[in-house]
Amino acid sequence: MSAQPVPAAVPFDDSRRLTGANLYFDVPGAVLEVVPGVAFDGAAQARWRQRVAQARKALGWPDAQPAVARTHAGGTTLAIAAPIDGLFTATEINEWALYTALGLRSGPESVDGEDQPPRPHPAHFDEAEALRQLADAARAEAVRNGPLMALLEAAHTHGLPARADDALLSIGEGATSQQWPLAALPEPDAVAWPSLRGIPKALVTGSNGKTTTVRLLAALLADGGRKVGHSCTDGVVVDGARATAGDYSGPAGARAVLRAPGVQAAVLETARGGMLRRGLAVDDADAAIVTNVSADHFGEYGIDDLDALAEVKLVVAKGLRPDGLLVLNASDPLLAAHAAHVQGRRIGWFAQDLEQARARGLPACGGRDGKLRLATETVEYDLGAIADMPLTVGGAARYNIENIAAAALAAHALAVPPDRIAAVLSRFGASNADNPGRLQRWHLGGVEVVLDYAHNPEGLQGLFELASGLRHGRMALLLGHAGNRRDEDYRAVAEVVARARPDRVWLKDIGGNYLRGRKSGDVAHILHDALHGFGMPLDALPICLDEAQAAREALAWAENGDLLLLPVHEPSRREAVVALLDRLQAAGWRAGQALP
Numbered sequence: 260m261s262a263q264p265v266p267a268a269v270p271f272d273d274s275r276r277l278t279g280a281n282l283y284f285d286v287p288g289a290v291l292e293v294v295p296g297v298a299f300d301g302a303a304q305a306r307w308r309q310r311v312a313q314a315r316k317a318l319g320w321p322d323a324q325p326a327v328a329r330t331h332a333g334g335t336t337l338a339i340a341a342p343i344d345g346l347f348t349a350t351e352i353n354e355w356a357l358y359t360a361l362g363l364r365s366g367p368e369s370v371d372g373e374d375q376p377p378r379p380h381p382a383h384f385d386e387a388e389a390l391r392q393l394a395d396a397a398r399a400e401a402v403r404n405g406p407l408m409a410l411l412e413a414a415h416t417h418g419l420p421a422r423a424d425d426a427l428l429s430i431g432e433g434a435t436s437q438q439w440p441l442a443a444l445p446e447p448d449a450v451a452w453p454s455l456r457g458i459p460k461a462l463v464t465g466s467n468g469k470t471t472t473v474r475l476l477a478a479l480l481a482d483g484g485r486k487v488g489h490s491c492t493d494g495v496v497v498d499g500a501r502a503t504a505g506d507y508s509g510p511a512g513a514r515a516v517l518r519a520p521g522v523q524a525a526v527l528e529t530a531r532g533g534m535l536r537r538g539l540a541v542d543d544a545d546a547a548i549v550t551n552v553s554a555d556h557f558g559e560y561g562i563d564d565l566d567a568l569a570e571v572k573l574v575v576a577k578g579l580r581p582d583g584l585l586v587l588n589a590s591d592p593l594l595a596a597h598a599a600h601v602q603g604r605r606i607g608w609f610a611q612d613l614e615q616a617r618a619r620g621l622p623a624c625g626g627r628d629g630k631l632r633l634a635t636e637t638v639e640y641d642l643g644a645i646a647d648m649p650l651t652v653g654g655a656a657r658y659n660i661e662n663i664a665a666a667a668l669a670a671h672a673l674a675v676p677p678d679r680i681a682a683v684l685s686r687f688g689a690s691n692a693d694n695p696g697r698l699q700r701w702h703l704g705g706v707e708v709v710l711d712y713a714h715n716p717e718g719l720q721g722l723f724e725l726a727s728g729l730r731h732g733r734m735a736l737l738l739g740h741a742g743n744r745r746d747e748d749y750r751a752v753a754e755v756v757a758r759a760r761p762d763r764v765w766l767k768d769i770g771g772n773y774l775r776g777r778k779s780g781d782v783a784h785i786l787h788d789a790l791h792g793f794g795m796p797l798d799a800l801p802i803c804l805d806e807a808q809a810a811r812e813a814l815a816w817a818e819n820g821d822l823l824l825l826p827v828h829e830p831s832r833r834e835a836v837v838a839l840l841d842r843l844q845a846a847g848w849r850a851g852q853a854l855p
Contacts, residue, residue, distance in 0.1 A: 263367040268708035269365065270297045271337075271357055276346040278510070280577035282570060283327040283338035287347035290338040290339050292561065293357065294691075299335045299467050303360045304328040306418075307435055310356035311339050317390040318352075318397045320345070331561035340803065343411070346405035348397040351381055356387055358382035372694055406444040413447040420457045420543055422514055429514070431455030433488065433522030433678040457543060457675050460517070462575045464534075464599065465550025465588075466568070467718045468662040469508070470703065471697045472550055473528045475650070475663065479670040480524045482679050488516035495519070504830060509533025510540035517541075524673070527636040529578070529704040535560040539578040546669040548586040550662060552593045553717035558745050569593040576601050585765070586665050589616040607672065609664035611657060616664070617854040622671065624664040631660070631684070633667055633677060640677040642667055649688035650736060655728040656698060658721040659688075696833055701840045704849030705819030708840060710833070713826050714740060716755045722824060723759040732820030734759075734812050737806065737827065738786055739767040742777030753789035753801075761824075764790060766802045769828045780804055806832035810839070817850045 274291040277283075283290065287776030293299050299307075311326045324340035336640040337357060358365055366384035383391035395670065401408075407423055414421035414430045421430045429438035435456040439445060459480070463473045470491045477489040477496070490495045490512030495503040497519045507515060508530035516525045517540075527541065552569045562568055573594075576585050585601065587594045589608040598606060599618075610616040613632050624633045624642075631642040650663055667680050670677060675741035689751075693697040701708040707729050713722040726734060738756060740749060756764060766783035780802070787800050803809040806827045813823050829831040 260747045266735065270294050270361055270363065272561040274350050274354055275536060276342070276350060277338070277538040278346065280574065281538035281542055282535060282574055283329070283336075284325045284340050285577055286324070286631065287343045287346060288324075288338055288339050288340040288506050289346060289353045291350070291357065292333075293335040293337065295334045296336065297361070298497055299361070302587075304335070307337060307356045310359050310410050311352060314352045314356065314390060314393055317394050318345070318348070320397075329561055331567070332563040333558065333561060336561045344401050344408050345397050348400050350392060351396060352393055354380070355382040355393065356739060359386070359389075359819070364594055399421045406720070407441060409447055410444060410450070413452075414451070417452050417455075419452070419455050420517075420541075422517070422540060424511075424514060427518075429518050432460070432517045432520060433525065434458070434486070436518060438518055450817035451573065455823060457459045458517070458522065458524055460527060460541065460544050460667050461673060462527050462539075462541060462547040462578050462833065463550070464529045464531070464548070464572050464575050465668075466553040466555050466572075467713075467721070468550040468658060468665075469528050469530070470712070471650070471694055472548060472666050473685075474694050474697075475687055476548075477526045478693070479661050479666060479675050479683050480526065480673060481681055481795070482683050485523040489526040490521040490527070492514045492530070497522060502671045509849075510537045513540040524757065528632075529575055531558070531562070531568070533576045534571060535562070539574065541578045543580040544575075544578050544583055545580065545582045546586055546672040547579050547667045548669050549573060549575065549588065549594055550665055551588050551591050551717070554748070555715040555744075557748065559743060562833040565593055565599075569597045573597055573601060576604050576762045579604060584622075584669070585670050586672070586740065587619075587695060588661060588665070589619045589625075590661070593756045602614045607668045609661060609668050611660045611664075622668060624668040624671075625661060626664075627838075629654075631667065632662060633671060633680075635671075640681075642681045648684045649686065650684075650694070650698070651701075652698070652725060652728075654808065656725050658724075659698070672816045677781050691837075695837070696827070699837070701844050702849070703814075703840070703843050706814075706817045706821050706823065706850050708814075708823045708825060708839070710827060710836065712828060714752075714828065719752065719759075719826075720729050722826070723755070726759070726822060726824060728824045732822070733762040733818065734822045734824065734842060735763040735816065736761045736763070736824045737767055737809050737813065738790075739769045739806065739826075739828070740786070741773040741828075742775035742782055742784050749782060749785045750789045753786050754793055757790055757793035759793055763799045763801070763813075764795065765813055766790075766800060767806050767809045768804040770827045770832065773829060807839070810836045811854055814843075814854060819850050 271291040277288045288631045327338045329336040365380040382390045406789040482488040486498045490507045492506045495515045508528040513527040518691045549572045586607045589610040607622040608616040608715045610625045613627040616623035616625040622635045633640045651658040699710040713719045766787045
């Protein structure tokens with residue numbers, strides 16, 4: 260096919276490296292998204308695969324490595340496997356193969372790595388020159404990465420975990436790790452190999468309940484005196500103290516925990532976005548939990564439906580060591596269906612009902628006769644009365660029964676004794692400090708206040724089910740959402756809220772980086788109009804974009820007997836609201852009194 264003029268815009272976006280196992284294959288590689296509207300049919304995909312194979316041959320890379328074209332509602336995702344020391348070159352191979360498959364040539368410049376000067380893109384030239392440039396780039400990248408590869412191979416020989424990013428290499432983990440700048444790597448013989456080891460660790464993903472499960476599992480692992488680190492949407496926490504604030508539910512958070520001095524065990528929240536952008540940071544976890552799969556984040560990275568989302572969540576199975584335990588929700592039909600495609604992994608099942616979990620297989624954890632029970636192939640353990648576990652709010656927070664069961668099953672796989680599991684479950688969640696931002700409660704005179712992270716339809720439904728047992732008068736809600744959702748997703752949220760019949764809903768922004776391409780107020784107005792369309796009167800739908808100010812307005816509105824549900828998400832605003840509620844409780848504040 261002859262080359263055509265340079266297109267008005269490049270035919271792809273978000274060309275990126277996959278540094279670990281991922282949705283497409285079990286090894287590193289490169290992935291790009293074909294721009295919506297670019298015709299990329301089966302014939303074009305065949306030409307793309309042919310070009311990828313041609314480049315691999317020219318570079319001397321294994322020709323059996325996978326090349327995956329995944330068609331979805333927004334276009335096509337193209338992923339190619341590649342050696343870890345050739346990922347920048349792999350991105351250019353992928354781009355060149357796409358251009359040539361479409362009969363196009365690129366613009367004149369490319370970037371050869373983040374610290375390299377611009378140079379002509381291979382797709383700007385004819386085929387022979389492009390392949391020559393790609394081979395030169397691969398050789399140069401391999402030379403640059405030579406010292407790194409020597410250490411990675413030596414770590415593998417010693418059976419040690421090793422992970423590199425754009426700045427550092429670390430070998431071993433936590434208290435038994437060492438790290439070096441990539442610009443100053445030692446010779447393998449200079450490394451004190453006997454002093455380096457891995458640590459016990461678990462991965463946690465799912466649509467709802469991830470952070471609660473992470474925190475509870477971290478508490479279970481810390482009960483024996485170990486120094487535990489965990490990463491989640493609120494930051495990196497080491498030995499109970501937050502070391503770094505922000506959303507660290509991706510590979511960067513995992514590396515930060517596993518490199519933290521003194522850490523002896525780790526629990527790593529592993530969100531969908533990080534897996535799709537970069538792949539997994541870990542390949543030797545002892546346990547991996549998938550809490551559930553529900554409608555959220557559709558339309559990003561080619562994930563348009565629940566089946567595709569379930570596939571993404573189950574990528575954590577690739578992060579397990581050979582004898583690790585994959586912990587799945589037995590009451591989630593999607594997980595049960597997709598588990599059949601997970602090969603070579605032990606699976607444990609949890610549910611609110613033990614018999615439902617046991618029916619899927621052992622080990623299993625769930626409730627029976629009001630008790631949480633953990634069943635193995637040989638014995639069944641009583642972990643205590645579910646209603647006495649603070650996270651369940653007397654058994655009313657039924658979704659937390661599942662989170663508790665998942666954490667207990669993973670803790671058992673990580674060798675926490677059942678009696679210690681029971682002891683932690685009997686007290687975790689009694690203090691608001693145990694699980695900040697999740698189901699925190701204040702009794703302010705005659706006003707009940709619940710601060711939570713609920714945001715998608717399933718999470719909000721769980722919050723409203725809990726509220727039904729707490730509501731004795733009017734109910735008000737704060738409602739907002741991140742900007743990277745489709746309009747129909749916001750309408751689905753609004754429908755769940757309208758069915759709960761709140762007396763007032765404050766519409767708000769989630770500030771900081773949660774606007775994600777939308778203007779301030781956009782999401783609030785979409786939710787406002789959707790709620791009105793579902794029958795809520797306009798005077799019950801005030802808009803107050805600042806989350807902390809919206810909480811203050813709700814408190815000023817409240818009367819004795821009212822219930823306030825405050826999903827507050829942006830960390831700094833949540834901290835402001837929590838501080839206010841703590842002050843009000845300490846001062847004995849009652850409805851109708853002025854706010855400080």
